[in-house]
Amino acid sequence: MRILRVIASMNPEHGGPCQGIRNSIPALQQLGVENEVVCFDSPNAGYLGMDGFAIHAIGPAKGPYAYCAALQPWLIENFARFDAVIIHGLWLYNSYGTYKAWKAFKKNNSKFPKLFVMPHGMLDPYFQKAKERRVKAIRNWIFWKLFENKVVNMSxxxxxTCQEELLLARQPFTPYSPNAELNVGYGIPNPVAFSQEMLTAFYEKCPQVANKPYIVFLSRIHPKKGVDLLISAYNSLYKNNKTIPALVIAGPGLDTDYGKQLKATAGDNIYFPGMLGGNSKWGAFYGSEAFILPSHQENFGIAVVEAMAAGKAVIISDQVNIWREIKDGKGGIIVKDTQEGALSGLEQWVNLTPDQKTAMGVNAQNTYKKFFSIEQAALNLKTIFEQQING
Known part of the structure; x- marks a missing residue:
């Protein structure tokens, strides 16, 4: 079986969907499923050549819609090589552009690949309800009426990635009637075993917490992630308890207006090492007491699962779609996506005994193995695609 992934960008700094692709392809290769990716990045992009699978960079794209004139000709020429095509994400040209090319290809070819759409949470009602997204919500509604409904309903x-996402996707738009709703799951690879080099790499990025207890936030620095709530909650708690673990806020986005505002409001014992990857990322996880993410919306949360895989308890909001599995597995603390919720999560954590913290970390790792291993997710996808293609 050969699968083509179509995504706007595979730049690792964008995280999310492109990281999910990087996680799943090697596991699928072990099952005999070959994958290629086409994206709108420049053929000169610095990350190219670092992955063990083919990435066809046919950009750069133009404008906020990421229009790429090369997409449809490339697809028409290459569709016949694949059994299935996955559109990753909505609202950009890779979505409707791929559907339009697929529709044209079907008219002239009796054999054509199946076309699937993976929204990665982009059909979550949050994006249509959040006050700060009013303009984008109107844009999405217009896009849905004009063409995205065809992509979703006619593919x-x-x-x-999980049952919660499937159920939420039914709410924000009409008409919504996909030919199939398929919960294929999601996962991450087993983490690299801990080594001292990981801590060394992290401490080089964040020397202030060397050999000190800390809680880590690792994600994009973006309003959706609730970082402002976390900082306010931490400042409040630290004011009355100077012995609590430090707070490390790691990720890209510090150079944005929002990021600069966060740094200006952060009090003592909060540190910003920037984007972490490789050894420094895993050093941040392994060296931490716990991971925290009070996000307003999180379709899956790769960083959440990475922390769990490293044996760390997680403190997350109930807007992270995998919160039920974590709660049932007793692998973390679940709170509301408010400042009070973030404060409650921090307070609950610092009031646990060392043995309770250790037990919660063990539970988190067991929950990862049960629900979120990449091997299980790859097998699910392969099985479902075989049924769809052969059925």
């Missing part, structure tokens, strides 16, 4: 099926 072979829609792929979801």
């Amino acid at each position: 072979s099926g829609v792929l979801f």
Whole structure:
């Protein structure tokens, strides 16, 4: 089986969907499923050549819609090589542009690949309700009426990372009637075993917490992630308790207006090492007491699962779609996506005994193995695609 992934960008700094692709392809290769990716990055992009699978960079794209004139000709020429095509994400040209090319290809070819859409949480009602997204919500509604409804409803099926995402996707738009709603799951590879080099790499990025207890936030520095709530909650708690673990806020986005504002409001014992990757990322996880993410919306949360895989308890909001599995597995603390919720999560954590913290970390790792291993997710996808293609 050969699968083509179509995504606007595979730049590792964008995280999310492109990291999910990087996680799943090696596991699928072990099952005999070959994958290629086409994206709108420049052929000169610095990250190219670092992955063990083919990435066809046919950009750069133009404008906020990421229009790429090379997409449809490339697809028409290459569709016949694949059994299935997955559109990753909505609202950009890779979505409707791929559907339009697929529709044209079907008219002239009796054999054509199945077309699937993986929204990666982009059909979550949050994006249509959040006050700060009013303009984008209107844009999405217009896009839906004009063409995205065709992509979702006329493709072979829609792929979801968990049951919660599948259910939420039914709410914000009409008409919504996919040919198939498929919960294929999601996962990450087993983490690299801990080594001292990981801590060394992290401490080089964040020397202030060397050999000190800390809680880590690792994600994009963006309003959706609730970082402002976290900082306010931490400042409040630290004011009355100077012995609590430090707070490390790691990720890209510090150079944005929002990031600069966060740094200006952060009090003592909060540190910003920037984007972490490789050894420094895993050093941040392994060296931490716990991971925290009070996000307003999180379709899956790769960083959440990475922390769990490293044996760390997680403190997350109930807007992270995998919160039920974590709660049932007793692998973390679940709170509301408010400042009070973030404060409650921090307070609950610091009031646990060392043995309770250790036990919660063990539970988190067991929950990862049960629900979120990449091997299980790859097998799910392969099985479902075989049924769809052969059925």
